[in-house]
Amino acid sequence: MVNNLKCLIVDDERLARKELRLLLAPFKEIEIVGEAQNxxxxxxxxxxxxxxxxxxxxxLPGENGFDLLEQTDAAFKTIFVTAFDAYALRAFEVNALDYLMKPVNPDRLGQTIEKLLNAEGKKPQINNQSPLRSLEFDDRLLVETGEHSFFLKINSISHINSSGDYTEVFTIKGRKFLIEKPLREWEERLPEKYFARIHRATIVNLEAVERVESWFNRSYQIYLQNSRESFTVSRRYAAKLKQKFG
Known part of the structure; x- marks a missing residue:
């Protein structure tokens, strides 16, 4: 039996560490033995x-990741994970295995893991059945919109509309983001207690619902806080929604 590769995640952002854990979960050969914030x-x-x-x-606050390599004589492979591209040359000067930009792209991470396993003489065995981590209402999720990335507060989401392989995420304060994440993935990860799918193309935050009105053909209309438009609850989802509201 081949031993797993022991891995340490160093990042001052707790949610960034959690997201990387999530992305590493499908790789059976990777065993996370610790997390550090400094x-x-x-x-x-x-x-x-x-x-x-x-x-x-x-x-890192008051520190630089490169300092770690100078402070220890331990032998390990280094994979830098950062939001800045300015350090790429220096990273490879210190023989880093790879240099990943935040937010980490799953496919790009897969290439890195393959490179790591090849260097260790192992073959990647990806567990495609590993579920994505469920989100909590108070979580923040690291998301990417074009060239920018930011932490989105889950409880700030008003509703989400499907747009092909993308979704339009609207916040309670009226902001809108186009995110490369299908509606199905949002539905799987958002907390059921607070979010509900009301239509083939729409998920709403139940905490943002201002009122619900009966509509024709046993459907409903939902009105959200700080939103002028109403949302139709299709018959397919009406019964489940009624249960949530008691």
Whole structure:
């Protein structure tokens, strides 16, 4: 039996660490042995758990990820994960295995893991059945819109509309984002207690519902806070929605 590769994640953002954990979950050969939010914690984990690969953020509060490589003599492969491309040349000067830009693209991460496993003489075995992590109402999700990335507060979402392989995410404050994520994935990950699919192409935040009115043919109309438009609840989803509202 081949041993898993022990991995450490170093990032000062808790949610960034959680997202990377989620992305690494399908790779059976990767065993996450620790998380660190600063270099002191990282040094302790490296000493005790002896990871073989470190996913390392560069810009940490008052610190720089490169300093970790100077502070330890431990042997491990380094994969930088950062929102800045300015350090790419230096990363490869210190023999980093790879340099990933935030938000991390799953396909790009897959290439990195394949490179890592090839370097270790292993073959990637991806578990395509691994479920995506369920989101909590108070979570923040790292999302990408074009060239920009930001943390989206789940409880700030008013509703989500399907747009092919993309979704239009509307916030309670009236902002709109086009995100490369299908509606099906949102439905699987959003907390059922607070979000409901009301139509083939729409999910709403139940906390943002201002009122519900009966409509023709046993359907309903939903009105959301700070929104002038109404939303039709299709017959297919009406019964489930009625249960949620008691």
């Amino acid at each position: 270099l002191t914690e990282a040094g302790r984990i490296i000493e005790t758990a002896k990871p073989e690969v470190v996913f390392l953020d560069i810009q």
